[in-house]
Amino acid sequence: MRIPIPLALLLLVLPVGAWQAKQFPVKILRISALFGESRGDHFHSGLDFATPQAIYPCDEGEVLFASDAETNPNRPVVGIGNHVIVEHEGGFRTHYMHLQSGSIPKNLGPAKTGESLGFMGDSGYSMGAHLHLVVEDTKNGALVNPLKYLPTLEDTTRPQLAGFLAMVKGNPRPFRFRDWMTMHWRGEMTLFLFAWDLRQGFDPWKFRTVNADTGTSVKRVSLRVDDRLLREYDFSVLRKKPKGLVVDPHWSHDDIYGQKFNYRMGAFTPTEASHTFQVVVEDWSGNTLSEYFHVSFRQ
Numbered sequence: 001m002r003i004p005i006p007l008a009l010l011l012l013v014l015p016v017g018a019w020q021a022k023q024f025p026v027k028i029l030r031i032s033a034l035f036g037e038s039r040g041d042h043f044h045s046g047l048d049f050a051t052p053q054a055i056y057p058c059d060e061g062e063v064l065f066a067s068d069a070e071t072n073p074n075r076p077v078v079g080i081g082n083h084v085i086v087e088h089e090g091g092f093r094t095h096y097m098h099l100q101s102g103s104i105p106k107n108l109g110p111a112k113t114g115e116s117l118g119f120m121g122d123s124g125y126s127m128g129a130h131l132h133l134v135v136e137d138t139k140n141g142a143l144v145n146p147l148k149y150l151p152t153l154e155d156t157t158r159p160q161l162a163g164f165l166a167m168v169k170g171n172p173r174p175f176r177f178r179d180w181m182t183m184h185w186r187g188e189m190t191l192f193l194f195a196w197d198l199r200q201g202f203d204p205w206k207f208r209t210v211n212a213d214t215g216t217s218v219k220r221v222s223l224r225v226d227d228r229l230l231r232e233y234d235f236s237v238l239r240k241k242p243k244g245l246v247v248d249p250h251w252s253h254d255d256i257y258g259q260k261f262n263y264r265m266g267a268f269t270p271t272e273a274s275h276t277f278q279v280v281v282e283d284w285s286g287n288t289l290s291e292y293f294h295v296s297f298r299q
């Protein structure tokens with residue numbers, strides 16, 4: 001068949017690696033933890049789903065690996081538990097972890113969106129039944145945020161900024177900024193944002209109790225001072241570096257979550273009598289929060 005020229009051109013300009021998942025791996029959609037959150041001393045590198053149910057591949061592909069302790073006792077259950085790895089086009093792999101023992105079908109053929117890979121469980125290191133879904137981009141050895149590749153979550157609620165804070169040396173309590181306020185300090189301070197994503201039917205306070213000292217992950221968070229970018233974190237990708245996983249270009253877990261507030265936005269020393277800060281927080285459904293803080297600094 002001859003491909004008409006405009007279509008051929010379209011095929012040429014399609015970006016490499018523009019893989020998109022066709023579906024969520026569960027039918028009852030209840031997300032219980034997000035990619036990029038803090039887990040005390042490391043990033044949570046997947047997307048968690050709750051409510052025990054059958055698990056489906058996010059897209060067609062080849063089953064690369066399936067490990068079920070019940071049907072293959074030679075494979076001990078380790079941290080990730082019983083799991084299946086599927087390879088998709090563009091060098092993307094999806095990992096389905098903590099599956100129920102004995103639920104992974106024997107001799108899995110090619111992955112098809114309508115055929116279950118197993119049942120949600122709590123095998124391996126897990127506190128209660130959940131699916132830990134990891135999406136890996138093998139072209140650059142990175143773990144990518146599953147929400148970037150899954151269908152867009154229905155959500156019209158903006159992320160929430162619970163606090164814009166500063167810590168100064170010698171004072172254990174954080175200082176809270178408000179718009180048009182005066183801070184009686186002109187020395188160095190470390191700035192923090194306390195922000196999370198909000199979705200319909202999602203209670204951040206309940207969520208935070210469940211996840212103790214963790215925050216809820218957003219797509220991107222940035223802080224500008226007088227239109228100059230002070231710090232930005234983009235939770236699209238976690239890259240493997242010798243010191244562990246990092247957010248681009250080099251922010252480690254402790255750089256971002258080093259103190260109990262998410263997110264640590266770097267050091268700042270006022271150089272003028274007043275500065276204007278802009279906080280921008282984006283979620284994965286296209287909602288953006290933008291807030292300004294005009295702050296005067298006096299001795």
Ligand SMILES: [Zn+2]
Nearest residue numbers: 046047048132
């Ligand atoms: Zn998880």
